[in-house]
Amino acid sequence: MNYIKPVTLSALALIASFSVYADDMQAKVQAYIKSGFHKGKNQDPKRLEQDETLKVCSETRGKVSGEQAKAIVEREKATIKYPANGILMGNWQKGKKAFTDGFAMRIGRYEPDAPDKVRGGNCYACHAADPKELAAGNLGTNLRGYGKIRGNTWDTVKYTYDKIYNAQSVIPCSNMPRLGHNGVLSPEQIADIVSFLVDPASPVNK
Structure with missing residues (x-):
């Protein structure tokens, strides 16, 4: 031997x-x-440092245990902030703009953006929504008819808000950026996007 x-x-x-x-x-x-980072606004390399949730998701390649999943959801739910007025459905026209424009989680650029540049979610990079918008990605769920299918109940509205603010609070190790948690979208912008997705008057539901 x-x-x-x-x-x-x-x-x-x-x-x-x-x-x-x-x-x-x-x-x-x-x-x-x-x-690749340079001095200037939004050029902070600290964005590369993983928090506890991202470390767990990386180490397990997203295949977390039940206990880990529960810990992630509880930890991430605690980070969610809601609009000061408590209203989770805003203006769908403003939501359409926030959904369409911006750059979401872009990391770094050679020159700072213009001060008046819209800071939106760039949601069409991953999702389809307005049927008239053909330039849409398919990495994420197709959101056409979102409100028509799910309705506009309080549960739907809150779920949608929470998912946009911090997707990890709903689906552990979700690939969706934590748009509110990371300061890409304000609570008010998220409420507007919720309206864009849920409001029967929105083109998403036509």
Whole structure:
């Protein structure tokens, strides 16, 4: 049985060296990404640092245990902020603009954006919504007829608001950006987007 030991040790050494190599490569990748940031507004490389939720999702590749999923939902729900007036359905016309415009979670650029640039969700990058808007992505759920299908009950409105504000509070390890949590959209903008999706008068539901 002695001949097994060298093979076992070699395998362990290979695994260990690969782990060190992977860690070293990860560090180099992170350093390279950080080097792309420049001084200026919205150029903070701290955005590359993962919080507890993202670390868990990365380490498990999104396949979290029931206990981990529960912890994520509870932690992320606690971050949600609602409009000062308590109204979760705003103006659908404003919501259409916030849904369409902006750049969502873009990281870095060579020159700062103009002060009057709209800060919206760029939601069409992943979702279809208004049937007349053909330039829509399919990475996310097709939202055409959202309110017509789901109705405009309080449960639908609150679920929609929470999902947009912090998708992790609804679906652990969701690929959707935490648009309110990360300050991309204000609570008022999110309420407007909720209206754009739910209001029967919105083109989404025509």
